[in-house]
Amino acid sequence: xxxxxxxxxxxxxxxxxxxxxxxxxxxxxxxxxxxxxxxxxxxxxxxxxxxxxxxxxxxxxxxxxxxxxxxxxxxxxxxxxxxxxxxxxxxxxxxxxxxxxxxxxxxxxxxxxxxxxxxxxxxxxxxxxxxxxxxxxxxxxxxxxxxxxxxxxxxxxxxxxxxxxxxxxxxxxxxxxxxxxxxxxxxxxxxxxxxxxx
Numbered sequence: 001x002x003x004x005x006x007x008x009x010x011x012x013x014x015x016x017x018x019x020x021x022x023x024x025x026x027x028x029x030x031x032x033x034x035x036x037x038x039x040x041x042x043x044x045x046x047x048x049x050x051x052x053x054x055x056x057x058x059x060x061x062x063x064x065x066x067x068x069x070x071x072x073x074x075x076x077x078x079x080x081x082x083x084x085x086x087x088x089x090x091x092x093x094x095x096x097x098x099x100x101x102x103x104x105x106x107x108x109x110x111x112x113x114x115x116x117x118x119x120x121x122x123x124x125x126x127x128x129x130x131x132x133x134x135x136x137x138x139x140x141x142x143x144x145x146x147x148x149x150x151x152x153x154x155x156x157x158x159x160x161x162x163x164x165x166x167x168x169x170x171x172x173x174x175x176x177x178x179x180x181x182x183x184x185x186x187x188x189x190x191x192x193x194x195x196x197x198x
Contacts, residue, residue: 010038041128044072044115049136054107057136060099061115068119069095074102075116075130078109087111111136 010016015037022029045062052058059074071092078087087109093100105111112133119126 013040014038036122039121041117041119041126043129043131044117047113047115047131047134049074049102049113049134050139051111051136052101052139055105056101056103057105057111057113058099058101058139059113059115063096063098064117066119068121070118070120070125071095072097072100073116073118073127074100075114075133076102076105076111077114077133078106079112 007018015035017033017035019031019033021031042064044064047059047061049057049059057076061072063069071094073090073092075090076088087106091100091102102113112135114130114133116130117128119128
């Protein structure tokens, strides 16, 4: 026999009295009444999911400020048309976090994600309504930035060294040429000044 029953469609933040009695072959038993207050389980706000790799996604959400929050549950469902395989699951996160990583996803499937919050009131768990499923965004890697300062510094340094070497080589060549030119000039003058013997 079932000793539990969920009554749907009640108005939030409203007091209800619920009565229960047993029926046996001897007839109906006495009523047992319980008065309870319904409350509105808030939906999680600002839920976002980013696919950070082929097999991993990161979910973030706004925490609900209540001591009655027990956990957050992120649900995922595959949506791929290519593969007929259906993958679905959920992952629980503690009440004091506002993000979590979902791993083990199939790299060949596309997924949608949803989230709920679970409260514990009077020792009974109440799970809120799942938000509408969302498609995750894809993490884009930032373009790599190359620090060209050292490259430019290296190129400028190499150019300066090359210029210095070229200047030194030119100076050496000029000196050598001048010396050769001067000696040649003296050789000619000496020949001109030497007496001629007949």
